[in-house]
Amino acid sequence: MNEPGNSFTAEAAVVGGGPAGLVCAIALAAAGVDTLLIAPPAAPDHRTTALLASSVTALETLGAWQTCVANAAPLKKLRILDDTQRLLRAPEVFFAAAEIGLDAFGYNIENRHLIAALEDRASGLRLSRIAAPALAVASDSAGVTVTYAGGVARVALVIGADGARSLCRAAAGIGTRRRAYPQTALTLNLAHDRAHADTSTEFHTESGPFTLVPLPGRRSSLVCVLDELDAPELLAKSDEALSGEIERRAHSLLGKMRVEPGRGVFPLAVETAGAFARERIALVGEAAHVVPPIGAQGLNLGLRDGATIAEIVADARRDNLDIGAPEVLVRYDTLRRADAVSRTIAVDLLNRSLLTGFIPAHALRGLSLYLADRIGPLRRALMREGVAPMASQPRLMRGEMV
Ligand SMILES: Cc1cc2nc3c(=O)[nH]c(=O)nc-3n(C[C@H](O)[C@H](O)[C@H](O)COP(=O)(O)OP(=O)(O)OC[C@H]3O[C@@H](n4cnc5c(N)ncnc54)[C@H](O)[C@@H]3O)c2cc1C
Numbered sequence: 001m002n003e004p005g006n007s008f009t010a011e012a013a014v015v016g017g018g019p020a021g022l023v024c025a026i027a028l029a030a031a032g033v034d035t036l037l038i039a040p041p042a043a044p045d046h047r048t049t050a051l052l053a054s055s056v057t058a059l060e061t062l063g064a065w066q067t068c069v070a071n072a073a074p075l076k077k078l079r080i081l082d083d084t085q086r087l088l089r090a091p092e093v094f095f096a097a098a099e100i101g102l103d104a105f106g107y108n109i110e111n112r113h114l115i116a117a118l119e120d121r122a123s124g125l126r127l128s129r130i131a132a133p134a135l136a137v138a139s140d141s142a143g144v145t146v147t148y149a150g151g152v153a154r155v156a157l158v159i160g161a162d163g164a165r166s167l168c169r170a171a172a173g174i175g176t177r178r179r180a181y182p183q184t185a186l187t188l189n190l191a192h193d194r195a196h197a198d199t200s201t202e203f204h205t206e207s208g209p210f211t212l213v214p215l216p217g218r219r220s221s222l223v224c225v226l227d228e229l230d231a232p233e234l235l236a237k238s239d240e241a242l243s244g245e246i247e248r249r250a251h252s253l254l255g256k257m258r259v260e261p262g263r264g265v266f267p268l269a270v271e272t273a274g275a276f277a278r279e280r281i282a283l284v285g286e287a288a289h290v291v292p293p294i295g296a297q298g299l300n301l302g303l304r305d306g307a308t309i310a311e312i313v314a315d316a317r318r319d320n321l322d323i324g325a326p327e328v329l330v331r332y333d334t335l336r337r338a339d340a341v342s343r344t345i346a347v348d349l350l351n352r353s354l355l356t357g358f359i360p361a362h363a364l365r366g367l368s369l370y371l372a373d374r375i376g377p378l379r380r381a382l383m384r385e386g387v388a389p390m391a392s393q394p395r396l397m398r399g400e401m402v
């Protein structure tokens with residue numbers, strides 16, 4: 001690791017060391033691209049991520065999964081239960097990965113273990129690192145200058161992986177469309193008496209989904225989407241009272257529950273960048289799109305972003321092209337926008353169908369789940385699209401190096 005104070009000239013700089021930035025930097029470095037990672041150490045994160053099978057394949061291909069696997073729990077089954085008190089309620093739906101010939105839809109892992117595994121893999125590669133935040137990013141026709149505490153780097157392309165409040169996005173002059181929901185997600189991990197049987201259970205309630213996702217052993221992670229006005233009362237509870245309340249909301253499905261330290265609170269919003277790349281700056285992860293934590297889409301999209309830009313850069317380099325040229329950025333924008341926008345719309349529709357009091361919307365959600373339950377080919381198509389989207393599978397997600 002290089003200390004701030006040095007100046008660099010590299011081909012590409014990745015700004016931000018969250019999971020999307022680390023995966024992108026690893027992919028670029030593994031492809032032989034001279035890459036600079038400008039990233040302060042990641043802040044503590046008690047959340048977990050449900051990584052879909054194609055994301056797991058990408059991590060395996062990059063040599064990072066081996067370190068994750070002991071801390072990850074397979075997601076072999078998915079159950080959706082309508083826990084609303086509405087007139088029209090959806091039937092229970094149960095999906096099993098075995099129906100589409102897979103061992104698991106994916107794996108759930110605590111973010112701290114995922115980040116540690118990615119940091120470990122990055123440290124084994126030829127990847128220069130500045131362990132400080134970028135302070136300014138300025139692009140011109142020949143390159144991009146990134147200023148950080150104590151130094152300046154000059155590169156042909158910047159990959160902005162600096163999260164929802166992205167400095168890189170602002171530097172590229174890219175605006176966003178943002179809509180806040182009247183909901184807050186409470187996250188925590190918990191231990192329970194009964195085995196989860198590798199099954200993720202999603203209760204659909206009037207305030208949003210309440211989702212228990214397996215962790216190794218008799219532990220699970222919880223994402224509980226609440227009315228924003230109800231969140232403070234739940235958060236103020238002692239561990240014991242909160243454990244009891246969560247057990248009640250889970251209908252004692254997993255027996256007695258004990259919450260672990262590390263509660264997270266995330267106001268729900270959807271935000272999409274007006275462009276995913278411009279002015280020698282490409283955006284990945286939450287710098288490009290924030291998706292509500294429903295249906296495990298956010299980071300899976302972010303990893304596809306990172307894998308795609310690494311692949312496009314490696315291709316451009318093989319063809320002796322400027323890796324920050326407009327045609328490279330247009331290709332990235334085109335490849336990623338449709339995937340991100342379609343998933344954002346799907347999550348938004350599902351969330352709004354729960355919040356609304358509009359009966360036809362409840363009927364439509366119920367009918368969709370009924371059809372998904374009853375029609376085999378539709379079920380299997382939905383499951384396959386969930387784990388590995390047909391239209392946007394960069395090489396890493398297919399098990400090939402960039
Ligand atoms: C409750 C909840 C549950 C979720 N569950 C799932 C799930 O199960 N599956 C899934 O796929 N997704 C999930 N997500 C979404 C997922 O957490 C995000 O998509 C993911 O964390 C975004 O990663 P990122 O690397 O893009 O951004 P971040 O994790 O925000 O990382 C950005 C990094 O950039 C750094 N940074 C910021 N500014 C600068 C700067 N100027 N210079 C250098 N570095 C900078 C920050 O320090 C940070 O380390 C969930 C989200 C929430 C809120």
